[in-house]
Amino acid sequence: MSRFQATLDAVAAAMARETERGAPASYIPELAGVDPSRFGVAVAPVDAARPPAAAGDADVRFSIQSVCKVFMLTLALERAGDALWRRVGREPSGDPFNSIVQLEHERGVPRNPFINAGAIVVADVLLADRTPEAAILDVLTLVRRLCGDEGVGCDARVAASEARTGMRNRALANFMAAEGNLRHPVEQVLQVYFHCCAIAMSCRQLAAAGRYLAAAGRTGGCDPVITPQRARRINALMLTCGHYDASGEFAFSVGIPGKSGVGGGILGVVPGVASLAVWSPGLNAKGNSLIGSKAMAMLAARTGWSVFGPL
Numbered sequence: 001m002s003r004f005q006a007t008l009d010a011v012a013a014a015m016a017r018e019t020e021r022g023a024p025a026s027y028i029p030e031l032a033g034v035d036p037s038r039f040g041v042a043v044a045p046v047d048a049a050r051p052p053a054a055a056g057d058a059d060v061r062f063s064i065q066s067v068c069k070v071f072m073l074t075l076a077l078e079r080a081g082d083a084l085w086r087r088v089g090r091e092p093s094g095d096p097f098n099s100i101v102q103l104e105h106e107r108g109v110p111r112n113p114f115i116n117a118g119a120i121v122v123a124d125v126l127l128a129d130r131t132p133e134a135a136i137l138d139v140l141t142l143v144r145r146l147c148g149d150e151g152v153g154c155d156a157r158v159a160a161s162e163a164r165t166g167m168r169n170r171a172l173a174n175f176m177a178a179e180g181n182l183r184h185p186v187e188q189v190l191q192v193y194f195h196c197c198a199i200a201m202s203c204r205q206l207a208a209a210g211r212y213l214a215a216a217g218r219t220g221g222c223d224p225v226i227t228p229q230r231a232r233r234i235n236a237l238m239l240t241c242g243h244y245d246a247s248g249e250f251a252f253s254v255g256i257p258g259k260s261g262v263g264g265g266i267l268g269v270v271p272g273v274a275s276l277a278v279w280s281p282g283l284n285a286k287g288n289s290l291i292g293s294k295a296m297a298m299l300a301a302r303t304g305w306s307v308f309g310p311l
């Protein structure tokens with residue numbers, strides 16, 4: 001049995017007792033209808049020989065939503081290199097994930113790649129010389145390779161609902177197009193973005209997929225995915241921007257890089273040690289998983305994991 005198992009079981013038991021669970025995202029029926037009592041957690045140690053340990057609903061697939069922005073950024077950096085940073089910034093926004101206010105002041109250059117506007121620019125980079133279908137498949141191929149599971153795919157109904165309701169994302173994309181920061185037709189860029197948000201994965205798959213960020217850019221099989229420097233930089237962005245206007249709070253209460261999504265998932269990275277994933281669909285006021293954030297804090301407290309030093 002994994003040395004993490006008892007801790008994960010304790011976290012799952014504690015989270016099952018929580019009565020305040022938040023409400024699932026309501027903007028599309030596929031997310032609104034998910035049972036808020038669900039909770040899953042998984043830990044993938046950097047030592048690839050050891051499979052992820054897990055507890056609760058760790059094998060139930062959920063919509064990873066904005067957690068996909070980590071994988072999109074990874075691929076875009078491989079394609080565009082540091083030139084990407086001319087089109088998207090690296091500062092926390094302090095605003096909600098779908099905010100448009102800063103774009104006007106900053107001439108269509110989003111604050112960071114983890115807010116929606118930033119991920120839409122990243123989607124535009126991924127579209128270079130490809131059809132939207134090919135760009136989506138590239139992201140899926142990366143994610144499948146990272147978690148070693150060919151079964152990962154997009155939920156077509158979620159993608160269709162995102163496209164139907166995505167007027168704010170359309171506004172962000174059109175504004176950036178007007179400022180010259182998109183190279184492809186807005187609807188194609190959004191097709192890529194919406195499908196990436198609709199990727200469905202379990203906690204166990206997500207923890208395994210994030211292992212390269214804890215392992216200096218290498219997958220379980222020791223294949224390099226990205227350079228150690230890029231892994232470190234992505235972790236820095238997850239810490240400073242991964243929870244939008246609650247990034248400071250997550251750093252304060254959990255103390256590790258993390259990326260959340262409105263599906264209720266959070267990917268966490270403990271450099272040199274493990275990657276972890278939690279899922280609970282009820283959200284707090286900032287659009288991050290309420291129970292998921294609590295679970296991450298409990299896990300960090302129990303294990304001593306932190307990038308800031310001991311408790």
Ligand code: GLN
Binds near residue numbers: 097169263
């Ligand atoms: N699909 C969502 C959106 O674009 C993703 C946002 C999120 O997970 N925070 O609004």
